[in-house]
Amino acid sequence: MNAPRAVVLLSGGLDSATLLAIARSEGLGVLALSFDYGQRHADELDAARRCATAAGAVEHLVLSLDLRAIGGSALTAEIGVPKDRAGLFDPAKREVPVTYVPARNTIFLAVALALAEARGASDIYIGVNVLDTSGYPDCRPEFIAAFESLAAVATRIGTEGVSPRIRAPLLRMTKAQIIRRGLELGVDYGLTRSCYDPDPAGRACGHCDSCRLRLAAFGEVGVPDPAPYR
Numbered sequence: 153m154n155a156p157r158a159v160v161l162l163s164g165g166l167d168s169a170t171l172l173a174i175a176r177s178e179g180l181g182v183l184a185l186s187f188d189y190g191q192r193h194a195d196e197l198d199a200a201r202r203c204a205t206a207a208g209a210v211e212h213l214v215l216s217l218d219l220r221a222i223g224g225s226a227l228t229a230e231i232g233v234p235k236d237r238a239g240l241f242d243p244a245k246r247e248v249p250v251t252y253v254p255a256r257n258t259i260f261l262a263v264a265l266a267l268a269e270a271r272g273a274s275d276i277y278i279g280v281n282v283l284d285t286s287g288y289p290d291c292r293p294e295f296i297a298a299f300e301s302l303a304a305v306a307t308r309i310g311t312e313g314v315s316p317r318i319r320a321p322l323l324r325m326t327k328a329q330i331i332r333r334g335l336e337l338g339v340d341y342g343l344t345r346s347c348y349d350p351d352p353a354g355r356a357c358g359h360c361d362s363c364r365l366r367l368a369a370f371g372e373v374g375v376p377d378p379a380p381y382r
Contacts, residue, residue: 155181157210158275158319159268161260162186164199165346166366167279167322170334172207174321175277177337183271184212185264189256190220191227195354199345206343211271215263225253226348233349235359241368246287249361251348257290261299261318268316269307276303277319283326296320327369335375342378355382 158180162168175182184204188197197214204212223229231250239245257280264276280291289295300318304310322330334341346366347356356363358381370377 155179156275157181157183157271157273158277159183159185159264159271159273159316160209160277161264161279162200162204162209162212163279164196164201164203164344165279165362166327166334166341166344166369167281167330168200169203169207169339169341169344170330170337171277171279171322172203172209173334173337173339175275175319176207180275182207182209183267183273184209185260185267186212186214187260187263188214188216189228189253190218191253192233193227193345193348193350195350196345198354199343202343206340213267217259217263219253219256219259222254226250227253233357233360235349235357236364237361240361240364248287248289251361252288255290257288257295258299265303265307265316269309273316274314275317275319277321279322280320281322281327281330282324293320293323296323326372327365328372331369331373331375335373340378345379347379351382353380353382355380357382 158175160172160175160182162184186200219228226233268276282292296318304315346362348360348362349357356379
């Protein structure tokens with residue numbers, strides 16, 4: 153008997169690699185889904201491929217979806233990536249930064265929903281986190297709940313009462329807790345990449361929001377970050 157299947161959104165970063173391991177630990181056959189959306193840190197796609205292979209994904213689909221035509225983000229347009237941004241670690245001062253990609257998680261979940269319906273997957277996993285984040289609006293629990301309600305009315309399987317669940321197991325975990333969980337599950341974080349502005353050799357900058365959150369979490373856990381930094 154085949155294991156139930158789940159679509160896992162896999163960016164190649166720390167969170168999504170942990171997410172992939174969690175789905176596998178729950179006995180699910182994983183359909184990893186990544187996007188080449190015109191992001192400046194495209195080396196993350198190589199990281200996603202490494203993570204999918206290491207985790208034994210049943211399938212890894214990389215879709216091209218050029219969000220540069222829309223722009224509006226430092227990740228998809230000629231806008232500088234903020235470095236050493238003040239207030240990153242203070243929720244009271246947190247604001248939506250220019251690295252937010254307009255409606256990105258809504259777009260990605262919509263495609264994941266289509267894949268889940270086509271492949272008969274029972275769950276969709278997304279690695280959003282509401283605690284240690286840059287303040288993105290599409291990483292909040294109300295967004296996840298709203299999309300799950302949408303999925304129930306937007307698909308044929310939804311009308312049959314079997315719409316996929318939207319799973320966000322990292323939602324209320326700190327970045328350090330995510331790393332600890334991943335290490336328990338054997339995640340090799342040396343395979344992952346998180347930097348918003350790596351150099352041509354793929355080395356992380358160490359100063360963007362993503363790098364700072366990642367480095368602080370590894371420091372809290374007490375292990376070195378195995379990703380390369382310049």
